[in-house]
Amino acid sequence: MRKCYFDHVATNPLHPEVLNAMMPYFNEDFGNPLSVYDLGMRARDAIEKARTEVASLINAKPSTIVFTASGAEANNFALRGIAIAKQSQGKHVIVSKVEHHSILNSARFLEKSGFTVTYLPVDKHGIVDPDVIKNSITKETILISVAHASSEIGSIEPIKEIAVIAKERNIIFHTDAVATTGNIPVDVKELGVDLLSMAAHQFYGPKGAGALYVREGLRIVPLIYGGIQEGGRRAGTENVPAIVGMGKAAELAKNEMGDRMQHCRKLRDRIVESVLKIPNVYLTGHPANNLNKRLPHHASFVVEFIEGEAMLLMLAMKGIYAASGSACSSRALKSSPVLLSLGIPSALAQGSIVFSLGMDNTEEDVDYFINEFPQIINRLREMSPFAKGWGEAGEGEKCYTG
């Protein structure tokens, strides 16, 4: 049976060249980067090379990159680290409602620790309105965090505009760029952000490697205390193979980005076109096929009358791997807070499904998918009481107008 991996926002396979680059650091070059002898020095040099490659991917100086163990750690580090460092100036933080759990739960932790948090609403495409941010800012605001793009709905946020607003008011601005870094151009100077989170496994690097860009001269309180790794900002013996892998993946992503985007976008467009032909299926996130508005490898939908998990299982039986929104909500069988914040009714949000393409996918994969998916929806709808008019809306009747 054909295997179609359409869940690249969950994680990506490791690029073979990345694995090759990592191998020596599992074997002969196992030294601790802080050791003074040659083994340590080789590990240290490898980390510094990776730092240069990751910095180059986002147009930053190497000294501004702090390696972490994940994108989630980078997000936690940014929110807590800046909030604590700046608390003498104010205790108000702004985040959007379509953030990843690593931002939302960090924000909740800050609330419990005496900070006030504003959760920004979004429009029906999941986009934050810069004017709403302006109105949410108070004299106490010290930090704003808005994701570059949501991996659940693929919409890209107006980061540049928000950065200007934050800068004018001397507020620190962080963006969670885990979904974008290595997939679309990310340039910290152009975006104007103070901090930016990324994760290696989102661009064919290994799991267990992430990084936080911290603008030069910005003070941040560490999340993990210990030794002087990462310039005294993040303790713990470095995961040398993973960091080396992240560096190699960054180098490859930079060189191949144009081709990868074009490849994925073509396949994605075919998926969107075919899926929207099925009755009572709606695109979620921004409808524009435009790099400023939507991730080029991302297609997300809500399918009326049936449930996302059921679709996932039936797709998996056909060798097609997809997601029903964020991994966390999916496992908890909870309506996605991101979809609810777009104004999608709770019942319809249950029918959420996300396809994300990668360079390993082919036209044949998409042909196979286009043939199988409508059949799966039909079979599930035949079983669904809601499709027979027992629900809020009858068959063929629209309960959501997108």
Add this chain to the structure above:
Amino acid sequence: MKFVHDVKADLTADIVYMMCPMHLLKLDEMIKRLEKGQVLEILTDYDGALEDIPQWCEKTGNEFIGMDEDEDYYKFYVRKTVQ
């Protein structure tokens, strides 16, 4: 401890919130960038620096000018007196 105010520094090392012993490593690194007679300013919130930095000066023969306090961190001033 000698307290000083409005010392003009030629170079500043901002290591506020960075972990110990970054203050000593930064001292070693930054002092190399200065000419003899120039002044290095170190900003840190680490209490151990109150002992470590004057001791480092004694050990290396550089002049410890003194310290100042900001709201939530210390400022130390060191003059490079040895090449």
